[in-house]
Amino acid sequence: MGGSGRWWAVMSSDPRPFHGAVWLGVVGLLLSPVVAFAALVAGFTVASGGEQMLVPALLAIALVALLAGVPAIVSAVRTSSAADPDDEAPRGLGTALALGGAASVVSLALAAGGALWAVAMIGGGTRGRPLRSDGVARFAGAAARTDWADPAVAPARDAADWVAAGLAEHASIASFARLALELLALGAPPELVERAHLAAIDEIRHARLSFGAAGGGVGPGPLPAALQLAPLPGDRRSALAAVARASAVDGWFNEGREAGRARRAAATAETPELAAIYAAIADDEARHAALGRDVAAWCAAELLATAARGADAG
Numbered sequence: 324m325g326g327s328g329r330w331w332a333v334m335s336s337d338p339r340p341f342h343g344a345v346w347l348g349v350v351g352l353l354l355s356p357v358v359a360f361a362a363l364v365a366g367f368t369v370a371s372g373g374e375q376m377l378v379p380a381l382l383a384i385a386l387v388a389l390l391a392g393v394p395a396i397v398s399a400v401r402t403s404s405a406a407d408p409d410d411e412a413p414r415g416l417g418t419a420l421a422l423g424g425a426a427s428v429v430s431l432a433l434a435a436g437g438a439l440w441a442v443a444m445i446g447g448g449t450r451g452r453p454l455r456s457d458g459v460a461r462f463a464g465a466a467a468r469t470d471w472a473d474p475a476v477a478p479a480r481d482a483a484d485w486v487a488a489g490l491a492e493h494a495s496i497a498s499f500a501r502l503a504l505e506l507l508a509l510g511a512p513p514e515l516v517e518r519a520h521l522a523a524i525d526e527i528r529h530a531r532l533s534f535g536a537a538g539g540g541v542g543p544g545p546l547p548a549a550l551q552l553a554p555l556p557g558d559r560r561s562a563l564a565a566v567a568r569a570s571a572v573d574g575w576f577n578e579g580r581e582a583g584r585a586r587r588a589a590a591t592a593e594t595p596e597l598a599a600i601y602a603a604i605a606d607d608e609a610r611h612a613a614l615g616r617d618v619a620a621w622c623a624a625e626l627l628a629t630a631a632r633g634a635d636a637g
């Protein structure tokens with residue numbers, strides 16, 4: 324028992340370990356909602372299938388951590404009130420420390436893992452705004468053709484990377500075309516509809532630059548997913564929420580990250596010409612990220628206005 328008092332004294336100026344148990348319990352309780360939030364973010368962004376099982380699993384473990392935090396604090400408080408002040412390791416303290424510590428460690432590990440996993444899923448190996456069908460990013464296959472390559476661009480070293488980038492940019496054209504139609508369906512202002520169309524044209528340019536850098540002999544094949552997309556939900560609130568979510572995650576976050584990647588690539592590009600291409604793409608992607616943010620904000624404002632109208636009518 325004296326041993327536990329000594330190790331605790333290293334961590335705290337207070338020789339009584341009671342505070343340690345309480346703090347561990349509190350940390351466990353505070354971290355549990357973080358885990359739950361990470362699981363929910365992941366749930367919004369993960370595609371489909373078995374991966375979705377991780378979301379309820381994370382939520383369940385967060386709940387267990389939450390339940391462990393409460394008895395840790397109760398046990399510590401009870402121990403403290405019943406303890407002999409001269410006894411540096413009162414009875415029951417080991418249980419409180421174990422429960423509180425377990426709750427904290429489990430919550431922390433899951434919060435970190437859940438957040439990393441969610442970020443990995445948000446990226447999903449795509450560059451820029453992906454074209455999602457059933458939550459999965461869809462691309463055309465590569466085809467032997469020359470008409471998509473910008474002839475002014477000299478072939479770069481990593482042809483395979485540029486083909487992958489070109490296919491991702493090509494899919495983004497369809498993603499912005501879809502956004503423009505969704506905005507029209509929701510009654511969005513003309514400024515947002517125009518920006519969605521302009522972004523699609525930017526992506527045509529990015530695709531052509533990328534296929535040019537890939538060597539000029541490869542382009543995109545058919546993209547049947549462009550016309551095989553699930554329609555927006557029938558009720559307005561769900562439709563606004565769906566467009567807000569996609570614009571925040573795939574637009575604001577993903578295109579913002581793409582802008583950062585292009586900016587870093589510009590700094591280390593193999594030729595000045597490629598550096599200029601990366602820099603131009605970075606500016607465009609930053610504008611697309613701002614569009615994602617503004618569309619999400621407009622959808623959120625519409626949702627609030629819809630809710631307010633519902634409250635007035637009630």
Ligand SMILES: [Fe+2]
Pocket residue numbers: 451492495525526529604608
């Ligand atoms: Fe792009």
Ligand SMILES: [Fe+2]
Pocket residue numbers: 451452495526578607608611
């Ligand atoms: Fe983009």
